[in-house]
Amino acid sequence: MDPLVWEWINFAVRWLHVVTAIAWIGSSFYFIHLDASLTKREGLPAGVSGDAWQVHGGGFYHMMKYTVAPVALPEKLTWFKWESYATWMSGFFLLCVLYYRGADLFLIDPAVMEMPVWAAIAVSAGSLVVGWYVYDRLCRSSLADSDLRLALVGFAFLVAAAFVFAHLFSGRGAMLQVGALIGTIMAANVFLVIIPNQKIVVGDLLAGRTPDPAYGRTAKQRSLHNNYLTLPVVFLMLSNHYPTSFGTRYNWVIVAVVIVMGAVIRHFFNSRHAGRGSPWWTWAVAAAGGGLVVWLASAGPREAVASATAGSTVDFAAVEEVVISRCSMCHAATPVWDGIAAPPRGVRLDTADEIRRHADPIRLQAVLSDAMPPGNITGITADERRLLSMWTGQGR
Ligand code: HEC
Structure with missing residues (x-):
């Protein structure tokens, strides 16, 4: 159906x-x-x-x-x-x-x-x-x-x-x-x-x-x-x-x-x-x-994610790559994930602007908790979460 x-x-x-x-x-x-x-x-x-x-x-x-x-x-x-x-x-x-x-x-x-x-x-x-x-x-x-x-x-x-x-x-x-x-x-x-x-x-x-x-x-x-x-x-x-x-x-x-x-x-x-x-x-x-x-x-997800270290800068291109490869198959204008008709909860993560705009929700869903990706179905790694943590924890 x-x-x-x-x-x-x-x-x-x-x-x-x-x-x-x-x-x-x-x-x-x-x-x-x-x-x-x-x-x-x-x-x-x-x-x-x-x-x-x-x-x-x-x-x-x-x-x-x-x-x-x-x-x-x-x-x-x-x-x-x-x-x-x-x-x-x-x-x-x-x-x-x-x-x-x-x-x-x-x-x-x-x-x-x-x-x-x-x-x-x-x-x-x-x-x-x-x-x-x-x-x-x-x-x-x-x-x-x-x-x-x-x-x-x-x-x-x-x-x-x-x-x-x-x-x-x-x-x-x-x-x-x-x-x-x-x-x-x-x-x-x-x-x-x-x-x-x-x-x-x-x-x-x-x-x-x-x-x-x-x-x-x-x-x-x-x-x-x-x-x-x-x-x-x-x-x-x-x-x-x-x-x-x-x-x-x-x-x-x-x-x-x-x-x-x-x-x-x-x-x-x-x-x-x-x-x-x-x-x-x-x-x-x-x-x-x-x-x-x-x-x-506040103990965070099962696999602890290191919090942002002061002073270290994060390369946004790397962040974008993580989000595009782990999230955007579902969170896109036209999701390619089977069974998902529209970007879930209206959240699109398929362009640099959209990713920046959603920094806080990304932190909540993928850094402070491991809610996303659901069941870690796209296999995000601890290092990638750490990168998201550093980026979302900074002033951006
Ligand atoms: C397999 C598809 C899929 C992937 C991959 C995925 N999501 Fe989601 N996402 C969903 C679904 C489905 C929901 C709606 C969840 C619900 O019904 O509560 C959602 C909801 C969300 C929301 C909105 C939550 C809310 O309640 O407002 C955010 C933010 C989010 N995802 C971020 C991410 C991030 C960040 C990633 C990558 C690390 C990601 N998602 C990967 C399917 C996916």
């Missing part, structure tokens, strides 16, 4: 993916907040654990929460599940369009590990299934008796996964793969645990049986995990636009720090909305984490 058509399929599916994700995360935040703001008081109907008043869009809403279920089930009941399913399905489709179809550019980096395209795809897709299985086993073990202990083991598991992915795939592919794994865990929590448990409870009620509260407890625990994972997963999905997040040596450590940052920020809002006070320390931890991430990223 024409690359132009793929480009538009990519755009359309990304549009869908972002919209469904907004709907999913939005409703998740909404319900967490609602749950936290419910107050218990005298005179509520039987089975109601609390109520809350809200005002929105010109009307007042009176929300009540039945802990297990109302005595009689209402005729019309809204289930919240399609936001999550649609987010996962569009996300997986995007993974196929971008990272599987373009595996040689975005998933595989021969300097990390050489593997054929089919193997990279099999490992990526397989690890989503295996990752979910391991997580689910952990949640079904006795670890689940303590939310905190389960969370710590779950965290260790995700960091281990990030470490493994960073040693199998390109930095960009690895970060996205961790995001895809977390997204899969979150959607599977809804599809395989939360909704089925809710259905069992509803079925019991319709049959006149008293539902086992364990179903609700389990669903609540999974829902709590989803809540704490929302901020990290969004970071990981956006990481591919920021080369120094994925294209630097400690990318998997950055993942670990970001999971902690996301969790403590959620914790702040969860506590505050529940009226349990505002744990301001969480912002200090998040800020320290942010500083740590920037510091980790």
